[in-house]
Amino acid sequence: MFFRTAWLVLRKDVAIEAKSWEVLTTTLFFAVACVLIFAFAFVKDGRPVDDAAAGILWIAIAFSGTLALGRTFERERYGETLRALLLAPAPRAALYVGKLLGMLVLLGLAELLLVPLVALLFQAALFSRPLLLVALLAGGTIGFCAVGTLFAAMLVRARSRDVLLPVLLYPIVIPVIIAGVRGTGALLGATPDEPTAIMWIGILTAFDVVFVTLALWTFEPLMTE
Amino acid sequence: MKADFDSVQVVEVSRHFGRRRALANISLTARAGDIVGLLGPNGAGKSTLITMLATLASPSKGEIRYGHETASRLGPALRTRIGLLAHELHLYPELSARENLAFFARLYGLDARALVGEALASAGLEDRADEAVSGFSRGMRQRLALERSLLHAPRLVLFDEPFTGLDDRAVGLIADRLRVLASNGAIVMLATHDLDLADGLVTRVALIRDGRLVSDEPASPGLRARYRSLVGAN
Numbered sequence: 001m002f003f004r005t006a007w008l009v010l011r012k013d014v015a016i017e018a019k020s021w022e023v024l025t026t027t028l029f030f031a032v033a034c035v036l037i038f039a040f041a042f043v044k045d046g047r048p049v050d051d052a053a054a055g056i057l058w059i060a061i062a063f064s065g066t067l068a069l070g071r072t073f074e075r076e077r078y079g080e081t082l083r084a085l086l087l088a089p090a091p092r093a094a095l096y097v098g099k100l101l102g103m104l105v106l107l108g109l110a111e112l113l114l115v116p117l118v119a120l121l122f123q124a125a126l127f128s129r130p131l132l133l134v135a136l137l138a139g140g141t142i143g144f145c146a147v148g149t150l151f152a153a154m155l156v157r158a159r160s161r162d163v164l165l166p167v168l169l170y171p172i173v174i175p176v177i178i179a180g181v182r183g184t185g186a187l188l189g190a191t192p193d194e195p196t197a198i199m200w201i202g203i204l205t206a207f208d209v210v211f212v213t214l215a216l217w218t219f220e221p222l223m224t225e
Numbered sequence: 226m227k228a229d230f231d232s233v234q235v236v237e238v239s240r241h242f243g244r245r246r247a248l249a250n251i252s253l254t255a256r257a258g259d260i261v262g263l264l265g266p267n268g269a270g271k272s273t274l275i276t277m278l279a280t281l282a283s284p285s286k287g288e289i290r291y292g293h294e295t296a297s298r299l300g301p302a303l304r305t306r307i308g309l310l311a312h313e314l315h316l317y318p319e320l321s322a323r324e325n326l327a328f329f330a331r332l333y334g335l336d337a338r339a340l341v342g343e344a345l346a347s348a349g350l351e352d353r354a355d356e357a358v359s360g361f362s363r364g365m366r367q368r369l370a371l372e373r374s375l376l377h378a379p380r381l382v383l384f385d386e387p388f389t390g391l392d393d394r395a396v397g398l399i400a401d402r403l404r405v406l407a408s409n410g411a412i413v414m415l416a417t418h419d420l421d422l423a424d425g426l427v428t429r430v431a432l433i434r435d436g437r438l439v440s441d442e443p444a445s446p447g448l449r450a451r452y453r454s455l456v457g458a459n
Contacts, residue, residue, distance in 0.1 A: 088332040
C-alpha cells in the first residue's frame, strides 16, 4: 500500500503537469533566466570568472527548486486536495514519498537543461566525469527536495507560505548546497579532483539519509492539525 | 485490526488552536442509520469537529472512538471507512471527472474500472466524463465531489456545508442520497447552518455554540424555533 500510494501520487502529479505544463515551464524559464543573468554578470569578453560555474549551477537549482516546490503545493491547496490525500488509507508518509518523487522528476528535468547551459556559458568541464556529476546532482537534489517537500506540505495552509518557505528551507539545506558546490567545483579544475568529489558525495549521501528519515518520521504528525 | 464500526463516540473532546478554544468538552454519540445535524452559527466549531472526526486533526483533550477503538489504534485502515465532503471539493481541476474518480478509487485500493462508470452515472456526468473539471459548474463539481467522497462506501459520512451554492434540485438530490446512505447503515454527520435544509432531513440534532454543545436531541418539527431558543436568531 505504501509504495502503491506513492506511485499513484507521483503518477497523478505527472498527469496534471502533462496537461498544464505550468510548473515545468515556469521552473525551466526561471532556471534559465537565473543562469543567463549570472552569465551577463560573470562572463567578461567571453571569459568567465574562475570557479563560478559550480556555484551558479547550484544557485539556479536551489532557486528554481524553491519556485517548483511552491507551485506544486499550491496545486494541492486549491480545492484542499491535500486533505483528500491525507484521508487515503495508507501511511501518510507514502504521500510525502510520492510528492518527493514528483519534485525529483521536475528538478531532474531542470538539471538536464541547466547543466549543459552552465557548461556552455561558463566554459565549465562539467562532463569530464559524468558519473560523479550525476551522483553529486542526485545527492544534492534529493537532500534539497527532502526538506523542501516537507516544509512546502507543512506550509500549504499558511497565509504567508511564499515568504516562509525559503526562510525555513535555506538555512537547513545550506549544507547540502555547500556540499554540491564544493563537490562540483572539485570536478571543474584542470585536473578533476576525484577523491574530493567522492568525499562530498559521501557527505551528501549522509545528509540525504538523515533528511529523508526525519521527514518520513515527522510527516504524519506535522500534517495532522 | 478490523476497522469497521457501527457507532462513533465523541468523548469530552476539546480542541485549542494556540490560545483560541475551538471546542470545549464536547460529548456525543452517533450510530449507524443516524443523520446527525451539527448545527450552529459560523465559527461555532462544527468544521473543527468534522475535521477531527475525519482524523485530520487530533483533539487537544478527550478522545473519539470508532466503535470501541480510537483512531490511533485503528491506524490508516480506519480511513477506508470515512468519507468527507467539505465546502472545498477535493478535486483536481486539471483532470477530467473520470481521471479524478479513478485516482481516488485507486488511492483507496479499489477497482477503478468497475466503480468509476457507476459514480459518473450517479453524478449525471457520463456525457462530460472526459472533460476537465475546471470547466464544470459549481453544481456539477459538487455532484462529482459527492461521488468521490462515497466511492469507497464509507461507514462514517462527514459532510461540511455540502449544499453551499447549489440549486434546489441539486440540494434535493444530495438530501435523498444522504437518506439512502443512512438507511443502508452509514453514520451521516452533516455540519450546516442552513436550518431549512436540516429540518426534515436530520434524525438527530447537535447544536453547537461557541465551541460548546448546547443540545443533543432527536430531531423534531419546529427546528428553527428550537434553534432560536438555544442558540439565538438565525
